[in-house]
Amino acid sequence: MLSFFKRYCHVVGLVLLSCTVIFGIVRFDGSWYRFFSMVLTQLWFGQAVYNYLRDGWVTIGPGGQSPSADPVWRAGVAVFALFVYVTIFFLF
Numbered sequence: 001m002l003s004f005f006k007r008y009c010h011v012v013g014l015v016l017l018s019c020t021v022i023f024g025i026v027r028f029d030g031s032w033y034r035f036f037s038m039v040l041t042q043l044w045f046g047q048a049v050y051n052y053l054r055d056g057w058v059t060i061g062p063g064g065q066s067p068s069a070d071p072v073w074r075a076g077v078a079v080f081a082l083f084v085y086v087t088i089f090f091l092f
Contacts, residue, residue, distance in 0.1 A: 009053035016046040016085070023089060038092045045085040052078035 005012055020042040028035050045060065052058045058065045058077045065074040 006053050006055070009050065012053055013046075013050035016050060017043070019089070020046060034092070038088060041088050041092070042085055045081040045088070048081035049078055049085065052081075 020039055024035055024039040024042075027038075048058050048060050048064075052074060055067050057067065058074050058081070060077060060081055065077050
């Protein structure tokens, strides 16, 4: 299943980006602070998932995992990023 997502990593990245922007606009309640906080946080963690799928640097903040790093740690960072992305998506 992971090979399927890696094969279509650009589509997954576009879906993550589109969902972030569309959902941010739909849930916009007049608070620009909330809107930008939600969108930027989702973009921050969504890029980590996208970079994992395209075998690039998986980064969250100042640290990250290079493409040559331990695959278990890279997957752990990507799973954590996906968890935070989904949490912000549904709860923010």
